[in-house]
Every structure is written in structure tokens, then in C-alpha cells.
Amino acid sequence: MAILTLRNVSKVFGEPDNGAALVPAVDNVSLDVEAGEFFSIIGPSGCGKSTLLRVIGGLLPATSGELYVGAEKVAGPHPWLGFVFQEESTFPWRTTLGNVEFGLEMRGVAPDERRRKAKEMIGLVGLSGFEDRYPSELSGGMKQRVAIARALVLEPKILLMDEPFGALDEQTRIILGEELMRIRDQLKQTIILVTHNINESVQLSDRVMIMTARPGRVKEIVAIDLPQPRDSSIIASDRFGKLVAQVWNALREESIRSFRQTEQRN
Amino acid sequence: MANAKPSAIAAAIHTPLAVQALTLAGVVAIWEFIGRSGLLFPELFPSLSEILQSLWVYVSTPVMIPHLKASLFEVGGAILVAALSGIPLGILWGSKKSWLEIVEPLILYAAVVPKIVIFPVFILFLGIDVYSKLAVGAIAAFFPISLLTIAGMREVKKVYVDVARTIGATPLQIAKNVYLPAIAGQVFTGIRIGLGAAVTGALLAETKIAKAGLGFMIVEYYGQFRIADMYSLLLFIFILASLANWAMKSLFGVLSPVSRKGGDAGMYF
Numbered sequence: 001m002a003i004l005t006l007r008n009v010s011k012v013f014g015e016p017d018n019g020a021a022l023v024p025a026v027d028n029v030s031l032d033v034e035a036g037e038f039f040s041i042i043g044p045s046g047c048g049k050s051t052l053l054r055v056i057g058g059l060l061p062a063t064s065g066e067l068y069v070g071a072e073k074v075a076g077p078h079p080w081l082g083f084v085f086q087e088e089s090t091f092p093w094r095t096t097l098g099n100v101e102f103g104l105e106m107r108g109v110a111p112d113e114r115r116r117k118a119k120e121m122i123g124l125v126g127l128s129g130f131e132d133r134y135p136s137e138l139s140g141g142m143k144q145r146v147a148i149a150r151a152l153v154l155e156p157k158i159l160l161m162d163e164p165f166g167a168l169d170e171q172t173r174i175i176l177g178e179e180l181m182r183i184r185d186q187l188k189q190t191i192i193l194v195t196h197n198i199n200e201s202v203q204l205s206d207r208v209m210i211m212t213a214r215p216g217r218v219k220e221i222v223a224i225d226l227p228q229p230r231d232s233s234i235i236a237s238d239r240f241g242k243l244v245a246q247v248w249n250a251l252r253e254e255s256i257r258s259f260r261q262t263e264q265r266n
Numbered sequence: 267m268a269n270a271k272p273s274a275i276a277a278a279i280h281t282p283l284a285v286q287a288l289t290l291a292g293v294v295a296i297w298e299f300i301g302r303s304g305l306l307f308p309e310l311f312p313s314l315s316e317i318l319q320s321l322w323v324y325v326s327t328p329v330m331i332p333h334l335k336a337s338l339f340e341v342g343g344a345i346l347v348a349a350l351s352g353i354p355l356g357i358l359w360g361s362k363k364s365w366l367e368i369v370e371p372l373i374l375y376a377a378v379v380p381k382i383v384i385f386p387v388f389i390l391f392l393g394i395d396v397y398s399k400l401a402v403g404a405i406a407a408f409f410p411i412s413l414l415t416i417a418g419m420r421e422v423k424k425v426y427v428d429v430a431r432t433i434g435a436t437p438l439q440i441a442k443n444v445y446l447p448a449i450a451g452q453v454f455t456g457i458r459i460g461l462g463a464a465v466t467g468a469l470l471a472e473t474k475i476a477k478a479g480l481g482f483m484i485v486e487y488y489g490q491f492r493i494a495d496m497y498s499l500l501l502f503i504f505i506l507a508s509l510a511n512w513a514m515k516s517l518f519g520v521l522s523p524v525s526r527k528g529g530d531a532g533m534y535f
């Protein structure tokens with residue numbers, strides 16, 4: 001059975017009685033994500049990727065449609081879900097350890113236990129030795145590792161990631177992607193990743209969902225049949241190139257459409 | 267080599283501490299000159315030794331203790347009341363844009379009204395004892411504290427709150443563990459400005475109607491034409507206020523883990 005199910009989920013911004021123009025952001029999305037799967041969502045800028053992920057994460061109510069985590073129908077934050085955000089989100093007033101302990105603290109886990117779990121997770125994301133550093137003393141890539149550890153330490157069944165490497169340079173992005181693969185293999189973690197980087201989506205995923213220009217619909221879902229486990233050397237293979245081309249083919253038309261949309265508005 | 271000495275002295279004089287000390291010495295010298303020369307009314311310019319003698323009496327004998335107690339109670343109580351109401355209200359108002367739009371203009375307008383005009387109302391309800399002064403001080407301190415709390419809330423990144431929400435934190439947990447630490451710097455500044463406002467409010471009220479307090483004693487000395495005592499008491503209050511401000515600054519420096527970059531507007535109050 002799927003671990004996450006969306007049935008005809010739509011999201012429209014703006015209140016009708018407010019006179020504000022209605023903005024349909026996500027339109028009629030249905031999908032199933034299997035346990036252990038690495039599922040990527042890719043689409044042109046502003047097509048509604050973040051909105052869709054925020055609806056899944058319970059941060060935004062869907063305008064219509066249903067959302068199931070396991071067999072449970074949900075409308076709000078769910079303990080099975082962990083979230084890593086697009087923008088920088090580490091708490092600057094907490095150290096690495098303090099950041100990673102945050103969720104355990106909120107959930108009332110005893111201090112010893114939460115220290116042990118947090119340290120273990122900090123080790124897993126490769127930040128051992130940086131426990132007592134504040135975010136201002138860490139690089140962008142390290143801060144994102146802290147954010148990932150902060151979500152993973154709560155042992156979510158599904159990790160939702162909104163362009164976690166979007167603000168990083170290409171090399172850091174590839175290396176962190178590779179580490180994410182390692183972590184996912186180690187934890188058998190189900191991951192839903194929003195990205196607008198085609199290479200990244202193919203490098204990491206079992207399936208890639210391509211969204212249309214706004215309002216975001218499901219345009220196509222491409223199965224990535226590259227061998228598992230992978231590392232970043234896979235990007236040199238022929239099959240990788242073919243899959244990238246396939247994703248780009250589906251995406252090209254939408255990107256052009258999205259570009260025209262923005263030009264019209266300006 | 268002959269130049270080395272004067273330039274060394276010049277360098278020493280250019281340190282802030284030296285400039286401050288020299289300025290102080292200059293003021294004292296002018297004061298003494300005016301007082302002794304008889305250029306202006308000598309009664310209004312008692313000699314420094316007289317003032318210091320009087321100051322020594324305050325420090326070494328219990329004469330000021332009841333008044334000090336009264337003023338400390340008023341100012342301390344005022345800060346406590348203002349912080350315990352201003353910070354939670356500021357967080358509540360600042361946490362919703364629609365509330366902020368209603369409340370902030372009201373507070374901004376009310377903030378410029380001199381709080382002492384409400385003093386008669388407090389006398390009616392709270393009497394002429396310390397509590398009416400505490401109330402004036404509390405009202406005066408409430409505005410900077412709540413306004414800076416709101417200003418801090420405006421700058422809290424929305425994603426911090428989202429992080430806490432996805433983790434399943436309750437609104438109260440979010441207030442305590444996200445908003446409060448995120449705005450701590452601004453709140454500290456608000457409390458320090460509030461301290462100045464509370465001292466002003468309470469002591470000013472004491473000069474109107476009171477039974478005890480430092481402000482009350484200033485007017486008493488003035489009424490008895492004990493000018494040296496009045497000046498020394500002013501000096502005493504000035505030193506106390508500076509000490510309190512310094513103590514708060516040090517305390518907040520210890521309390522806030524992240525070193526705050528940039529200027530601190532609170533240091534001027």
C-alpha cells in the first residue's frame with residue numbers, strides 16, 4: 001500500500017469574498033508514493049511545487065481533494081512527516097546540537113535520550129565535531145545538513161524536501177545529493193524532493209514527476225531505471241543522459257509556457 | 267626623540283576614557299569657579315566638597331534608605347509589570363498581521379502622550395503611596411517594551427515558525443521556543459529603554475504628591491532651600507541609574523548566547 005496518497009488535490013490562493021484575484025496554484029494532483037521511494041517533483045519556476053509540498057506537509061489547507069498518510073486521512077501537520085525548507089531555516093540562537101534537539105525537546109523527550117539521538121544524527125549527516133557551533137559559524141551546505149538532521153532525528157516516515165540545495169553551488173549540491181542517497185539507503189527513508197534541477201532529480205530519484213506551468217498539474221511521471229545504489233559518477237553514463245533528455249522533453253514546453261506567463265505579467 | 271614625549275601624551279589624551287575624565291574635570295573646575303568667584307548667586311553653586319560631603323551622608327548613613335526603598339520598589343515593580351504585560355502582548359499582537367494593523371498605530375499614538383498626565387487617575391484609585399507611582403512607571407515602560415517586542419516580531423522569519431509547526435509544536439511552544447529567542451535582542455533593548463521611562467515616570471510622579479522616594483526628597487530639599495543636598499541627591503540618582511543600566515546591559519550580554527551585531531539603540535537611554 002502507498003505510504004502517501006493524493007486524490008485530486010487543488011489549491012487556489014485568494015479569498016473570493018475579499019475581491020482579491022484568485023490564483024490557482026495546484027490543480028487536481030493525484031499520486032501515490034510507495035514506502036522507501038525517492039520521489040522528485042520538478043517543474044518550471046512558480047508552477048506550484050512549494051505549494052504542493054506545503055499542502056502535503058499540512059502547512060497549507062488544500063482547497064479541495066484528499067490527502068492520506070498511510071491509511072489515515074490528514075489535514076494538518078502529521079508526525080510521520082518531516083520537512084526541510086527551501087530557504088535557510090536553522091535557528092541562529094541554537095547550536096548545531098540545539099537545533100537538532102529542537103523537535104525532540106518539543107515532543108518532551110528526556111534530555112539524555114535526546115542528546116544521544118541528536119549526536120547520532122549529527123554523525124550521520126557528517127557534522128561530528130560541529131555540535132557546539134552556531135549557524136553563523138557554518139557554511140551554507142553545513143546549515144542545510146543541520147536542517148536535514150533536525151528533521152530526520154524525529155524519524156519521520158516521509159521526508160519532504162523543498163529545494164534543500166537550491167541556494168548551494170553546483171559541487172556542494174552534487175556532494176550533498178550523494179550524501180542524501182547514502183542516508184536514504186541507511187535509513188530506508190522515503191523522500192519527496194522538490195527541485196528545479198533536472199540532473200539532480202535524475203541522479204537521486206526512483207521516479208520524477210514533471211509538473212505543468214501554473215496552475216501545476218501532473219504532466220508526466222518518469223521512472224528512473226538507473227541501478228541502485230548509485231553515486232554521483234552515474235552522471236557520466238549514457239542512460240543518465242537519455243533520462244535527463246526525457247525529463248527535459250516533458251519539461252521544455254512547460255518552461256516556455258511559464259516564461260511567457262511571466263513576460264505577459266511584466 | 268624630543269617629539270616622542272608630547273606625541274605619547276597626545277595619544278593618551280585621545281583615548282575615550284581620558285577625554286571623558288578631562289571633560290568631567292573641566293565641568294567641575296567651571297562649577298567651582300562660578301561658585302567661589304561670586305559671579306552668580308553663590309547659593310545656587312555650592313562647592314563640590316559640600317556636595318560630596320552630602321553624598322557621603324547618603325551612602326554611609328541610613329537617611330536615604332526609606333526613600334531608596336520606595337523608589338526601587340516603584341521602578342522595579344514598574345519594569346516587572348511592564349515586561350510581564352508588554353512582552354506577551356507584543357508577541358500576541360505581532361504574531362498576526364491583521365492584529366498588528368489594528369494595534370500598532372494605536373500604541374504608536376498613545377506612546378507619545380506624557381504618562382504623567384494620567385497620574386491623578388492613579389492617585390484616585392491607588393492612593394498617594396508607592397502604588398500610584400509604580401503605575402505611572404509601568405505605563406511609561408510598557409510602550410517601549412511592547413513596541414520593540416512588536417518590532418522584533420516583524421523580523422522573525424516565517425520559516426522558523428513553519429519548522430516548529432511541521433514538528434507539531436503548540437502555539438505556546440512556538441511563542442516560547444521560536445518567537446521569544448528570535449526577538450530576545452529587541453526585547454532586551456525595549457526593557458532598557460523601558461527602565462529609563464520607568465525611572466522618569468516614577469520619580470516625576472514622586473515630585474508631585476508622595477510620602478517618600480528620591481524624587482520626593484529632591485522637592486523637599488528644594489523647598490527647604492538645601493541646595494547642596496539637592497544637587498548631591500541628583501548626582502546620587504544619576505549614579506544609581508547608570509549602574510542599573512550597566513547592570514542590565516551586562517546581564518543581557520550574559521543571557522543572550524548569540525553576539526548581537528550592529529548598533530544597539532538602547533545604549534543611548
Ligand SMILES: Nc1ncnc2c1ncn2[C@@H]1O[C@H](COP(=O)(O)OP(=O)(O)OP(=O)(O)O)[C@@H](O)[C@H]1O
Binds near residue numbers: 023025051052196
Ligand atoms: N500565500 C500565497 N498567496 C497567494 N499566492 C501565492 C501564495 N504562495 C504562492 N502563491 C503563488 O502560487 C504560485 C506557485 O507558487 P510556489 O511557491 O508554489 O511555486 P514554486 O513552484 O515553488 O516556485 P519556485 O520554483 O520559484 O520555488 C505562484 O504564482 C505564487 O505567486
Ligand SMILES: [Mg+2]
Binds near residue numbers: 051
Ligand atoms: Mg518553491
